[in-house]
Amino acid sequence: MAKDTHVTPILDELETGPWPSFVSGIKRLRDQHDDGRIRGMANDLLGQLEHSYETRKGYWKGGTISVFGYGGGIIPRFSEVGKQFPESKEFHTLRVQPPAGNFYSTGILRQLADSWEKWGSGLVTFHGQTGNIMFIGANSENVQHFFDEINDYGFDLGGAGPCVRTGMSCVGAARCEMSNCNEHRIHRTLLTRFTDDIHRPALPYKFKFKVSGCPNDCMNAIERSDFAIIGTWRDNMKVDQDEVKAFVAKKGRQYVIDNVTTRCPTNCMTLNNDDTLTVDDRNCVKCMHCLNVMPKALHPGDDKGVSILLGGKRTLKIGDMMGTVIVPFMKMDTDEDYQRIVEIAENTIDFWAENGLEHERCGEMIDRIGLVNFLEGVGLEVDPNMVSHPRKSSYVRMDGWDEEAEKWFRRKAEEKQKAVGA
Amino acid sequence: MAQQPQMRTPIESGCPDGFQYMHPVMRKNFGRWKYHEHPGPGVLRHVAYSGDEIWTIRAGTQRILDVFTLRKLCEIGEKYADGYVRFTIRSNIEYMVSDTSKVEPLKQALEEAGFIVGGTKNSVAMMSHTQGWLHCDIPATDASGVVKAMMDELIDEFRNCDMPNRVHMTTSCCQINCGGQGDIAINIQHTKPPKINHSQVSNICERPSVVARCPVAAIRPALVDGKPSLEVDEKKCICCGACYPPCPPMQINDPENSKLAIWVGGNHSNARSAPSFQKLVAAGIPNNPPRWPEATAIVKRILQTYKKDAKDWERINDWIERIGWPRFFELTGLPFTKYHVDNWRGARNSLNASTHIRF
Ligand code: HEM
Ligand code: SF4
Ligand code: SF4
Ligand code: SF4
Ligand code: SF4
Numbered sequence: 001m002a003k004d005t006h007v008t009p010i011l012d013e014l015e016t017g018p019w020p021s022f023v024s025g026i027k028r029l030r031d032q033h034d035d036g037r038i039r040g041m042a043n044d045l046l047g048q049l050e051h052s053y054e055t056r057k058g059y060w061k062g063g064t065i066s067v068f069g070y071g072g073g074i075i076p077r078f079s080e081v082g083k084q085f086p087e088s089k090e091f092h093t094l095r096v097q098p099p100a101g102n103f104y105s106t107g108i109l110r111q112l113a114d115s116w117e118k119w120g121s122g123l124v125t126f127h128g129q130t131g132n133i134m135f136i137g138a139n140s141e142n143v144q145h146f147f148d149e150i151n152d153y154g155f156d157l158g159g160a161g162p163c164v165r166t167g168m169s170c171v172g173a174a175r176c177e178m179s180n181c182n183e184h185r186i187h188r189t190l191l192t193r194f195t196d197d198i199h200r201p202a203l204p205y206k207f208k209f210k211v212s213g214c215p216n217d218c219m220n221a222i223e224r225s226d227f228a229i230i231g232t233w234r235d236n237m238k239v240d241q242d243e244v245k246a247f248v249a250k251k252g253r254q255y256v257i258d259n260v261t262t263r264c265p266t267n268c269m270t271l272n273n274d275d276t277l278t279v280d281d282r283n284c285v286k287c288m289h290c291l292n293v294m295p296k297a298l299h300p301g302d303d304k305g306v307s308i309l310l311g312g313k314r315t316l317k318i319g320d321m322m323g324t325v326i327v328p329f330m331k332m333d334t335d336e337d338y339q340r341i342v343e344i345a346e347n348t349i350d351f352w353a354e355n356g357l358e359h360e361r362c363g364e365m366i367d368r369i370g371l372v373n374f375l376e377g378v379g380l381e382v383d384p385n386m387v388s389h390p391r392k393s394s395y396v397r398m399d400g401w402d403e404e405a406e407k408w409f410r411r412k413a414e415e416k417q418k419a420v421g422a
Numbered sequence: 423m424a425q426q427p428q429m430r431t432p433i434e435s436g437c438p439d440g441f442q443y444m445h446p447v448m449r450k451n452f453g454r455w456k457y458h459e460h461p462g463p464g465v466l467r468h469v470a471y472s473g474d475e476i477w478t479i480r481a482g483t484q485r486i487l488d489v490f491t492l493r494k495l496c497e498i499g500e501k502y503a504d505g506y507v508r509f510t511i512r513s514n515i516e517y518m519v520s521d522t523s524k525v526e527p528l529k530q531a532l533e534e535a536g537f538i539v540g541g542t543k544n545s546v547a548m549m550s551h552t553q554g555w556l557h558c559d560i561p562a563t564d565a566s567g568v569v570k571a572m573m574d575e576l577i578d579e580f581r582n583c584d585m586p587n588r589v590h591m592t593t594s595c596c597q598i599n600c601g602g603q604g605d606i607a608i609n610i611q612h613t614k615p616p617k618i619n620h621s622q623v624s625n626i627c628e629r630p631s632v633v634a635r636c637p638v639a640a641i642r643p644a645l646v647d648g649k650p651s652l653e654v655d656e657k658k659c660i661c662c663g664a665c666y667p668p669c670p671p672m673q674i675n676d677p678e679n680s681k682l683a684i685w686v687g688g689n690h691s692n693a694r695s696a697p698s699f700q701k702l703v704a705a706g707i708p709n710n711p712p713r714w715p716e717a718t719a720i721v722k723r724i725l726q727t728y729k730k731d732a733k734d735w736e737r738i739n740d741w742i743e744r745i746g747w748p749r750f751f752e753l754t755g756l757p758f759t760k761y762h763v764d765n766w767r768g769a770r771n772s773l774n775a776s777t778h779i780r781f
Contacts, residue, residue, distance in 0.1 A: 010711065010712050011712065013712045013713060014567055014570050014571065014712050014713075016574075017570070017571075017574030017575075018538070018574060018577050019482070019484070019538065019570055019573040019574045019577055020482070020483055020484040020491070020536050020537060020538070021484055021570055022484040022485065022486040022556075022566050022570060023570075024484075025484055025486065025487065025488035025490070025491050026486075026488060028488055028490045028491075029488045029489070029490070032490065033489075033490075045556075049555055049556060049564075052555035052564065053555070053564065053567070053711045053712055055677060056562075056563075056677035056678075056680075056709060056711065057555075057675055057677055058554075058555045058558060058559065058560065058561045058562075058675065059555075060557060060558065060559045061559050061670060062559050062667075067432065068429040068430065068431075068432070069429070069431055069432045070432060075557070077557060077559065091557070093557060097436060097437045097438065098437075098438070098509075099437070099438040099439060099440035099442075099443055100437055100438070100439065100440040101440040101444075101508065102440070102508045102509045102510070103440040103441075103443040103444045103506070103507075103508045104443045104506075104507050104508065104509075105442075105443045105505050105506055105507075106495075106496035106497075106499040106500050106505040106506075106507065107505065108443060109492060109495075109496050109507070110493065110496050113489045113492050113493060113496075116489065117489050122488055122489040123486060123487070123488055124487050124489070124492065125485055125486055125487065125513065126487070126509040126513060126515075127509060127511075127513065129550060129552060129600050129601060129602060136486070136556070136557055147432070148430050151432055151433050151435075152433070154435060154438050155435075155438060156432070156433070156434060156435045156436050156437075156438075157432075166437075167437065168511070171508065173452050173453040173455075174440075174444055174448045174449075174452055175448055175455060175468050175476060175478070175518075176455060176458075176468070177455040177456055177457050177458060177468070179453065179455070182453065184439075184440050184441070187437060188436070188437050188439065191436050191437045192436045192437065195434045195436045196434075198436070199432075199434060215691070215692035215693070216691050216692070216693060217690050217691055217692060217697070218511065218691075219511060220511065220602060220603070220690040222690065222692075222697050223602065223603050223688075223690045223697055223699075224602050224603070224690075230692075258733070258734075259733075259734055259735050263694060263735060265694055265695065286692075287692050287693055287694055288691070288692060288693045289693045289694045289735070292693055292735075293735065295457045295458055295459075296456075296457040296459075299456075299457075314598070314599050314602065314603075315597065315598070315599060315662075316598060316637065316662070316664050317635070317637045317664065318637065318767060319766055319767055319768070320699050322696075322697055322699075358631070358634070359631075359634070359635065
């Protein structure tokens with residue numbers, strides 16, 4: 001046990017109760033670790049944290065720390081009460097990109113743990129809210145050593161500051177029957193393209209990619225990423241009528257009516273007298289509700305792809321915003337499809353880098369300049385799926401109407417031709 | 423000139439490939455899964471078109487892991503689960519096994535080691551949270567502590583999956599709200615404008631960028647005691663704290679006057695209704711470490727009311743949509759105040775322009 005162990009009467013109360021306690025974890029580092037450096041760091045960290053609990057104030061301040069060659073990826077933390085708690089006075093966090101889908105072997109986790117206790121505090125989080133593995137607590141000197149070591153065996157820093165941030169993708173095709181795309185390939189393709197923008201913060205503000213394999217959006221992409229990719233399908237949902245019958249037999253007609261058909265937001269499902277289901281697929285909005293209730297009987301269709309939504313973010317500065325549909329549907333089958341999604345992301349980030357104000361998220365820029373200006377800037381066509389309804393305000397100059405209408409009809413004719421040709 | 427020490431050039435490998443760490447049965451059946459079942463709390467069974475199956479056992483942890491705990495989790499994974507794990511967006515750990523007979527021993531090993539098996543289906547999942555006093559530079563409370571204290575009280579809801587639908591909770595230690603949207607979100611709210619340490623402003627802060635940061639244009643450059651500083655129009659200030667990160671002398675944290683607020687109905691799924699943002703229901707709750715009993719009591723009250731009154735498959739936002747907000751306040755016994763009426767941009771969209779009223 002460390003000699004001058006700080007007393008922590010308030011924190012001790014967080015060791016009671018059945019949920020695992022992070023305080024007990026830090027104490028284990030303080031009392032049981034072989035390395036005196038880690039014991040000392042844990043002890044002073046607990047001291048400072050107890051002080052925060054006493055005074056209800058935080059005592060960390062930022063600064064600048066990075067590894068050689070990079071501009072970001074590390075959250076620098078210096079203690080304002082470092083005199084009292086010297087061994088944790090430098091306590092920086094390294095944001096490290098996790099494997100797509102957050103898969104690990106215990107072997108690689110052990111390797112990361114070994115590296116981290118060699119250079120850091122021994123405290124780590126899988127994962128932060130942006131998706132990074134957060135290695136919490138290295139001093140200024142060891143940041144570089146730790147990075148060098150894990151970088152050698154395949155890990156790289158994520159983003160911090162005005163840059164492309166670490167991405168996230170759901171478990172998706174690896175285990176989930178709802179998946180409509182290869183989430184992990186999309187994730188890695190996009191993030192790899194923007195590696196430079198992750199490591200060298202030079203954008204107006206943060207920019208996040210998140211990939212969910214279906215509209216259940218387990219990754220919270222629409223609300224919390226600037227560029228949300230959501231898997232979906234556009235042909236008919238697959239209905240296994242035998243499984244429907246089995247479900248009705250088990251749960252009863254009333255349950256199916258109350259919980260499946262009448263809960264469909266577009267009323268496009270009917271339970272027939274013979275206990276089969278009819279779906280009016282033209283009106284299904286792929287909300288996932290009925291598939292969630294009957295995962296054995298109902299499955300996404302075969303014509304799979306993704307929707308892209310842009311500009312989700314939280315409050316600062318102009319208020320919360322959901323992402324907006326900018327690509328209603330695109331296939332994600334061929335290498336060209338992957339090139340195309342990269343191109344859309346490139347055009348978006350380039351346009352925003354040029355036109356966004358300092359500290360202005362992409363969605364806020366769109367709010368300021370209007371969606372149409374943005375679409376013209378990145379070379380995407382308007383689509384009725386981008387709005388929940390057409391304009392209400394009559395205050396607009398419309399002398400380009402005829403050409404725009406002409407454009408629409410031309411586009412529709414081309415699409416028709418292409419469909420016939422294909 | 424002395425020679426510069428040779429620096430190592432980073433390998434900019436970016437996001438690692440998850441395939442190398444994936445259970446072989448998942449690798450083999452990638453994109454070929456047929457359906458899943460929920461045999462019991464904390465356990466999922468996925469069946470592939472090939473007939474293969476994979477069992478997932480999910481457990482809650484303390485999120486801020488020490489290496490001892492991490493190695494314990496690895497040891498359990500090696501002994502019972504072929505050495506493959508993954509983490510969820512809410513920092514739960516998942517073990518995957520292809521052999522049914524491994525499920526019960528694995529669950530037992532986790533519980534014996536102090537982890538909590540659950541968090542699947544209609545449970546109150548582990549709260550996602552932010553940094554707090556442990557690591558952020560602007561927190562008004564400690565997210566890890568709030569979550570530990572609350573999960574102690576909600577452990578049965580985590581284990582039992584008997585809510586009408588899943589409940590996602592989040593907590594954030596300032597209004598920047600890194601924790602994000604939740605069915606229930608417990609966030610701290612500053613209630614007093616920043617106190618400015620004028621002697622430091624000119625040394626530390628780039629004044630124009632601080633002025634630009636304020637969402638309500640409450641900050642003006644000013645001369646104080648002959649030195650360039652900043653002043654805040656306190657009538658305009660909404661106490662958001664956005665000026666603090668670029669200008670730490672604008673102290674926003676206030677041990678007495680920063681209070682917890684509770685928001686409900688954030689739902690990021692498209693299932694049934696479109697994704698929705700969380701809405702304010704309670705505020706002025708004391709920031710009362712280490713157990714925050716007042717906040718927990720309100721959260722429990724909301725959860726109990728939801729459990730009793732909502733129908734199967736209704737998320738909290740769906741339930742409130744059906745019964746209406748007046749009834750929500752009535753059932754939960756929470757006060758409705760002038761602070762519940764939005765006055766930010768687009769606020770009129772949240773006002774009632776119909777006679778749709780439930781009596
Ligand atoms: C000094 C300023 C800030 C600090 C220290 C900070 C810290 C953090 C940390 C530690 C995370 C988790 C990171 C991870 O997963 O690796 C995070 C995520 C996040 N931050 Fe902040 N943050 C700051 C400013 C902001 C601001 C100004 C906003 C919004 C306007 C913001 C919004 C968010 C959001 C929404 C997330 C979660 C992102 C997601 O899951 O997509 N943060 N922040
Ligand atoms: S988002 Fe859809 S595909 Fe991805 S894990 Fe969730 S339910 Fe499965
Ligand atoms: S997915 Fe949604 S919209 Fe489509 S049929 Fe099912 S419940 Fe209706
Ligand atoms: S919510 Fe605020 S205080 Fe908490 S981690 Fe995020 S920025 Fe820091
Ligand atoms: S707390 Fe927010 S509203 Fe008040 S002065 Fe600072 S930035 Fe402006």
